[in-house]
Amino acid sequence: MTSEVAVVGMVLLPLLAALPAVVWPRQGKHFAAVGLVATWVCLTVLWIQLWQGPVSVVLGSWPVPLGIAWAVDGARAALFTLAGAVMTAVLIYARKEFALVHQPEPTSQKGREKLLGQRRQAESFWPLMLLLWTGLNLVVVTDDLFNAYVGLELVSLSAVAVVALAGNAEALSASLRYLAYALMGSLWYLLGVTLLYGQHATLDVGLLSQAAWSTPTDILALAIITVGLFIKTALFPFHAWLPSAHASAPAAGSAVLSALVPKVAFLLILKIWLDAGAAAASPAALNVLGVLGAMAVVYGSLLALRQERLKLLIAWSTVAQIGYLFFVFPLAGGPAQEQPWSTDAWSGMWFQLVSHGLAKAAMFLCAGLWLQALGHDRITGLRGMVNYMPITVLAFGLAGVSLMGLPPSGGFAAKYLLLVAAFAAGQWWWAVVIVLGGLLAALYLYRPLAAAMSRPETPPELKPVAAGWQCLPLLLALTAALLGLASAWPFEALQIGRPDWQEGPL
Amino acid sequence: MSAALPLALLMSSLLPALITFCLPEKARAWRNGLSLGGAALMLTLVVYTLQAVAMGAQFELRYSLVPGLDLWLRTDALSLLFLTLSAALWLLTTIYAINYFGHKPNQSRFFAFFGLCVAATSGIALSGSLITFFIFYELLTLSTWPLVTHKQDERSIAAGRSYLTFALPGSTVLLVAIVWLESAVGPVSFGAPAELQTLSDTSLRWIFLLFMLGLGVKAALVPLHGWLPAAMAAPAPVSALLHAVAVVKAGAFGIVRVIYDVFGIERVAELGVGLGLAVVASVTIVWGSLRALQQTDIKRRLAFSTVSQVSYIVLGAALIGPFAVIGGLVHLVHQGLMKITLFFCAGIYDERADVREVVGLNGLGPRMPWTSVAFSIAAMGMIGLPPMAGFVSKWYLGIGGLQSGQPWVVAVLIASTLLNAAYFLPLLYRLWFLPADAAQSTRPSAESFGLVLPPVATAAVVLAAGLMAGLAFSPLGWATLIVERLYLP
Numbered sequence: 001m002t003s004e005v006a007v008v009g010m011v012l013l014p015l016l017a018a019l020p021a022v023v024w025p026r027q028g029k030h031f032a033a034v035g036l037v038a039t040w041v042c043l044t045v046l047w048i049q050l051w052q053g054p055v056s057v058v059l060g061s062w063p064v065p066l067g068i069a070w071a072v073d074g075a076r077a078a079l080f081t082l083a084g085a086v087m088t089a090v091l092i093y094a095r096k097e098f099a100l101v102h103q104p105e106p107t108s109q110k111g112r113e114k115l116l117g118q119r120r121q122a123e124s125f126w127p128l129m130l131l132l133w134t135g136l137n138l139v140v141v142t143d144d145l146f147n148a149y150v151g152l153e154l155v156s157l158s159a160v161a162v163v164a165l166a167g168n169a170e171a172l173s174a175s176l177r178y179l180a181y182a183l184m185g186s187l188w189y190l191l192g193v194t195l196l197y198g199q200h201a202t203l204d205v206g207l208l209s210q211a212a213w214s215t216p217t218d219i220l221a222l223a224i225i226t227v228g229l230f231i232k233t234a235l236f237p238f239h240a241w242l243p244s245a246h247a248s249a250p251a252a253g254s255a256v257l258s259a260l261v262p263k264v265a266f267l268l269i270l271k272i273w274l275d276a277g278a279a280a281a282s283p284a285a286l287n288v289l290g291v292l293g294a295m296a297v298v299y300g301s302l303l304a305l306r307q308e309r310l311k312l313l314i315a316w317s318t319v320a321q322i323g324y325l326f327f328v329f330p331l332a333g334g335p336a337q338e339q340p341w342s343t344d345a346w347s348g349m350w351f352q353l354v355s356h357g358l359a360k361a362a363m364f365l366c367a368g369l370w371l372q373a374l375g376h377d378r379i380t381g382l383r384g385m386v387n388y389m390p391i392t393v394l395a396f397g398l399a400g401v402s403l404m405g406l407p408p409s410g411g412f413a414a415k416y417l418l419l420v421a422a423f424a425a426g427q428w429w430w431a432v433v434i435v436l437g438g439l440l441a442a443l444y445l446y447r448p449l450a451a452a453m454s455r456p457e458t459p460p461e462l463k464p465v466a467a468g469w470q471c472l473p474l475l476l477a478l479t480a481a482l483l484g485l486a487s488a489w490p491f492e493a494l495q496i497g498r499p500d501w502q503e504g505p506l
Numbered sequence: 507m508s509a510a511l512p513l514a515l516l517m518s519s520l521l522p523a524l525i526t527f528c529l530p531e532k533a534r535a536w537r538n539g540l541s542l543g544g545a546a547l548m549l550t551l552v553v554y555t556l557q558a559v560a561m562g563a564q565f566e567l568r569y570s571l572v573p574g575l576d577l578w579l580r581t582d583a584l585s586l587l588f589l590t591l592s593a594a595l596w597l598l599t600t601i602y603a604i605n606y607f608g609h610k611p612n613q614s615r616f617f618a619f620f621g622l623c624v625a626a627t628s629g630i631a632l633s634g635s636l637i638t639f640f641i642f643y644e645l646l647t648l649s650t651w652p653l654v655t656h657k658q659d660e661r662s663i664a665a666g667r668s669y670l671t672f673a674l675p676g677s678t679v680l681l682v683a684i685v686w687l688e689s690a691v692g693p694v695s696f697g698a699p700a701e702l703q704t705l706s707d708t709s710l711r712w713i714f715l716l717f718m719l720g721l722g723v724k725a726a727l728v729p730l731h732g733w734l735p736a737a738m739a740a741p742a743p744v745s746a747l748l749h750a751v752a753v754v755k756a757g758a759f760g761i762v763r764v765i766y767d768v769f770g771i772e773r774v775a776e777l778g779v780g781l782g783l784a785v786v787a788s789v790t791i792v793w794g795s796l797r798a799l800q801q802t803d804i805k806r807r808l809a810f811s812t813v814s815q816v817s818y819i820v821l822g823a824a825l826i827g828p829f830a831v832i833g834g835l836v837h838l839v840h841q842g843l844m845k846i847t848l849f850f851c852a853g854i855y856d857e858r859a860d861v862r863e864v865v866g867l868n869g870l871g872p873r874m875p876w877t878s879v880a881f882s883i884a885a886m887g888m889i890g891l892p893p894m895a896g897f898v899s900k901w902y903l904g905i906g907g908l909q910s911g912q913p914w915v916v917a918v919l920i921a922s923t924l925l926n927a928a929y930f931l932p933l934l935y936r937l938w939f940l941p942a943d944a945a946q947s948t949r950p951s952a953e954s955f956g957l958v959l960p961p962v963a964t965a966a967v968v969l970a971a972g973l974m975a976g977l978a979f980s981p982l983g984w985a986t987l988i989v990e991r992l993y994l995p
Binding site for chain 1: 686
């Protein structure tokens, strides 16, 4: 009973906090705080329950396929935890970013409009974040593909709105472009799901995985769904919307957008290719997914290298880092699912997903704080930051360590596991991309770090930022950087409820 | 106790470093107290461990990460050789650095990363498995960058860039070598050499090459040495530690570990890769010396000298005879002592007499006697004059070369000795026999006790290590113990 309440609570609690935040926007941050605490309590209960085994609940008191199955295992709970950690940091940070300075009522018409705009921005942020969180948790928890669509839409639409918050021309055009892509992705996904329903009369992942995926319609549906999700997860070459959207959103929003939102669609790809449609996953198709991932790693990194603005650089880095996740398909999908190295590949992918989320959120929060202090985010303008805001520079550096995959970070654990799997599978070409990607990450992250370390010719004019705020990204970055050192327990936790996992190392 | 000791050895440098990160710039007394206290504690622990390990004790600590990834700290005779060197020189360098920096800014950052660097070095010394070695090796790379760029000027930033340009691809190659090897034979620990039969000889040769490329960057093997002279832009205490202990030695130590504890002597001999490495090391020895001869900047001359001298260790390891190994291992300590003395002195000349070029040394000897005597002893040791420590290393290396049937090694050693003399003796001549120019001689002599103590102490040890090489706890005695345990298990 407790476990069922906890599962439902993960979706319901953020939603319950979002609704009053819509009605009473001035008090948004207080509702957000209450929702945050409540969801964490719920998550803690869930983890305690999980230790006895995976938990599930069927909604509507009808058995599947009439009812909808919600389930949580170790990996899904890991994603809950990541989302919780990022949301916590972001919702605290947003109190600074959207703090309305108590200034005398502006006399000019223009000044009053500006203040109103700022207020609107602040008031919309809280309910949007909470709705996004609701959608995310829904996609994570549900085993029904249409139910997942609802969650996916909730995430996409809130994300588009967050991008538009700033209200300037750049933000509006970025969010429009995002909206166009997101809608296209949704349509493809919905079309594919409809086809599947016509074929199998169910959209439950568990039941679909037992069905025969043999007809051309099945394959077509699989392809359509996958393309739709590629767009949403911004896999190369469907990534065009991501950098501008992530760079134009307010920093608090960018952190969530980069750390969490693409992962939602990725989770669905995972559910479909490793679970629901595993029967149709041929090695050739899985290799295509891997190759696209490899191209994303290289292309995203090369473009990150060319950016002049920090937020764009971080956004392009997201395009690259998402690519690594797709190596799981050739290494642990289809026939490889039975192989001993699939556990390593699969767990490595999860480590990558979680540590990238933490590190990326930390980076965007750093960028946001620098933006507030300097008034711009040009990389060359960061000179001397190590002397003025040392804590954020340390946080950025530690997050970078995780993105480069250097020990003892979670990124290292991820890369190590993926490398071992690639060598064990004899598919050494993925290993080449993995280590090359690490070097490219070092290249593009070097520029902001070296700039921060250099002495400026003239000291920049800075608005001081209190050390307490700077500690927020540091905490996220430290978690990412030390995840590798404390990786034994997370590794075990990931395996909770994983059917094809054998006890002990390879 | 047996698990607590390696942990305590590591924490004695790691914890002070982490606390120093949080200290405000003004907390001078706290910061210095922490660094000195940590260093003294570490030295005490090392002395205790030394006698225990000499009696045959083993301390180890295992901590599991994801499957296949274990952090494994372990004390054997070889790890203690490196650990003792780091602990002793950390204490002296800390004393030196405190006096060197005085009231300059950004010291909390400096001492924090400095401590982290020492912690990484201790971790390298203590690692009991390949992957543990790699983790600390990377930590060393990362913690060294802020030290190299500490001055924050264009030159330091460029030096830091050059360092990372070599170091990061190097560690990537190293990781590939480790994963390739371990995917075939399982996790490799240094205590029990792995069964390598599952890999073909060709694969093993490739893996060995990758290992040498990855480790050769830090050991500054030609042509991977480009970063080392550039890193001279760093403050003197950093150069001293980089050249004597931390970075270059980590590479050399790794090469010794790979040859003796991963591949094993017999395998390396069968594969015939030792000879190739010995040739590369010899080329490095001669090339480094030739380049040193051309430098007019004192620190750059010393840097190229390091390139040359560190390869003695690699040469000793690659020759695979017991005497050659003793020579190489003992040089790990001897070179550290001599080079740190030279860098301490170069730092004092720079800081207190504003002398950076070789010509500036004219007549400095009588005016800065303590510094110059220490400098001279270390320089003569580098040349290999008896009774200084350097002589012992060269003697054993030469015999080892003959023993391994590679008489050309003796020719390399003689050539190197002549070149060493050619680039060090002019410095000594300028120091003691040439008159100072007018502008210099009016400046007051400025040797302070805290700055001069460390080089004088290390110079004394250089003398003692040569004179008392026969004692069991001299570097030579300990290296002999290591080799006895290697060859006569």
